[in-house]
Amino acid sequence: YKKLSDEKLFNLVFRSNGKRTENPFRFIVNRGFGRPRDVIQYLNLIKRTFPNEGFINYDMAKKVQSDYCSWFYNELQNEISILNRHKSIARVIDAIKKNGKVVFSYKDIDTIIKDSPDEFIDIIDLKSELKSLFTLGAIGNYERKKGHKSPIIEYSYRDGAYNPDFSKNFLVHPALKVYLSL
Structure with a gap:
């Protein structure tokens, strides 16, 4: 491999599937939104699932997606568990799931919480909890x-x-989207 150019090595490792033009590397990076530890985890899952393969294709990346999404959610839960308001943040995730949309506004979630106050009684401060989820990478700002x-x-x-930016919409991270069935 040392004698191969970066481009040839990349094309040797990341292959398209005949008819499929999907780039497996782009698929992996998009699922992790470029976060290095997410990409490494995705590659490790592929390596464990397909130990005898010397390349990665789109179908392989797609097959480990649910494992990656479970890992992402568990990592998110671990990070949330050390925060003071972990129960409140977890309930906001429940409200996002109940909303059922990948792209949502602050008002959407606030309405869900206000419409079911008994169900979301544990939520302390919606803006603070959304900020925590933003900082953790579970949601991002979305603007068209x-x-x-x-x-x-x-x-x-x-x-x-x-x-x-609470004036913009939010987007649920693709791994969390799959895990929450949105």
């Missing part, structure tokens, strides 16, 4: 700008943003 093909998505770990 006129004239742009793709939405603008901002995650704290990727973009260095420490405070979410």
